[in-house]
Amino acid sequence: MFPDKIKYYSVATLILIMGSCAKKDQQQQPTQPPAVNVTLNEVTTTNASFYEEYPGTVVPLKEIELRPQVTGFITGIHFQDGARVRKGQLLYSIDAQLYTANYDQAVANLNVQQANLARAQKDADRYHELAKNDAVAKQLVDNADAALEVAKRQAEAAKANIQAVQTSVNYTKVTAPFDGVIGISAVKVGAAVTAGQTILNTVSTDDQLAVDFNVDQKEIYRFTTLLKSQKGQDSTFSLKFGGDIYPEHGKIALIDRAVDPQTGSIKTRLVFPNKKGQLRAGMTGSVRVLNNAATQSVVIPYKAVTEQLGEFFVYVAGDSSKVSQRRVTLGTTIGPNVIVKEGLKEGEKIAIEGVQNLREGAVINAGK
Structure with missing residues (x-):
């Protein structure tokens, strides 16, 4: 009886092992993902x-920061903020009392030196007349000539000093360096300003404005060719702000001297007319370059x-x-x-x- 049971269990175990192996083989077979x-x-x-677009920034062709050339207090502001100004127009006045007093003193000093020069000239002339008759020692004649030369140099120095002081007086009036638009004043009447340091305002041109943008060095040849072949404003260059297209077309003004080694790009400048004042320095937009190559x-x-x-x-x-x-x-x-x-x-x-x-x-x- 026991041998039959052992045989039965052995056969059952074998069947289970074979089934398990078959199932394992089925699990190990990889499934092909569907197409x-x-x-x-x-x-x-x-x-x-099409148009190729490049980020661009509007910049003025001419721009200058107004700084005083003399130290003092602002006594007058002679323009409206944001107004258009003409070359030579008076913009700021700086207290001129000290500089005017220095000028008056310089003029008085020149008068003294000129009087000394006239006296030295007379002395020299008199000694030379006496020397013709051997009535005076030669040493005295030489001394008179030397005194005359000193008097001449002192008079010349006094004249130069007047010019320097006059320049300071002129610098108490700050004028517009060129035609353009002036910004909002950075100082008010009564403010103390320091020569060469205090920024009074900024003046820039606005009849034409530039737009600077960078192009990859691979495109230098293309843009150089456009620079040489362009004739006035054509449809090649335009400007976009958001969804709005600026109505005027521009032209290439220049390509920078060298490629920026850090970015591998070179700055290019376009110029756009701004008759209606729609462009302002500092605006950012997109330069559109028409590419209709064959x-x-x-x-x-x-x-x-x-x-x-x-x-x-x-x-x-x-x-x-x-x-x-x-x-x-x-x-x-x-x-x-x-x-x-x-x-x-x-x-x-x-x-x-x-x-x-x-x-x-x-x-x-x-x-x-």
């Missing part, structure tokens, strides 16, 4: 005409692009019904499409629908 349904689009090129551009739907950590990618279909992720460099957006500067070639196929479900090497089921 992702996508829509493919063939990459094409076209002669796209070279073909790769254009793809923007929805085909994915972004990861600031870089852009598309999924390119391969020969084995799989996709590979490829990094691309984007250009300007044109409606629902975007220009691809680098990364794709004409004729390649990319996924434009179902992109969110794709991964590197994913199997696809391409629909039409």
Whole structure:
């Protein structure tokens, strides 16, 4: 009886072991992920005409901070804040009493020196007449000539001092250095100002304003060509603030001397007319540069692009019904499409629908 039971249990155990192994083998077999349904689009090129945009800042062509040339107290302000001023127009008056007194003293000193010069001249002339008759020692004649020379130098120094003091008197009047617009005064009447240090105000031109923006060093040749070939204001350069386009077109004024080694870019300056005063120094906007070159551009739907950590990618279909992720460099957006500067070639196929479900090497089921 016992041998039969042992045989029975052995067979049952063997069956259980075999079943367990079979189940384990089934679990270890990898499951193939299902193919992702996508829509493919063939990459094409076209002669796209579009605007490239660069961040820009409006700056005046001429701007100067007004600082006093003499120390004193403000006694008068002769303009309205924000008004248009003309070259030479009186803007500020500084207390001139001390400088006027110094001028009067300098004039009096010149009169004394001129009187001394006249006396020295007479003495020299008299000694020379006596010397003709050998009626005076030669030493006295030499002394008279020397005294005359000293008197001349002192008179010249007195004249120079008058000019210096007169300059200080003139500097008590602060005038506009050129035609332009003046800002809000930084001082009020009665304020103490220090020569060369205190900022009184700022004057800048506004009939034309510049817009500075940076371009990559790779584009220097292109912008240099535009600089040499431009004829007045044309439609190549425009300016945008938010959704508004500035009505006037600009032209390139200059390209900076050298490339910034830290950014690899170079500053470029445009000039725009500002007849209606719509532009103000310090405004920020977008410089729009029309690109209508004859070279073909790769254009793809923007929805085909994915972004990861600031870089852009598309999924390119391969020969084995799989996709590979490829990094691309984007250009300007044109409606629902975007220009691809680098990364794709004409004729390649990319996924434009179902992109969110794709991964590197994913199997696809391409629909039409």
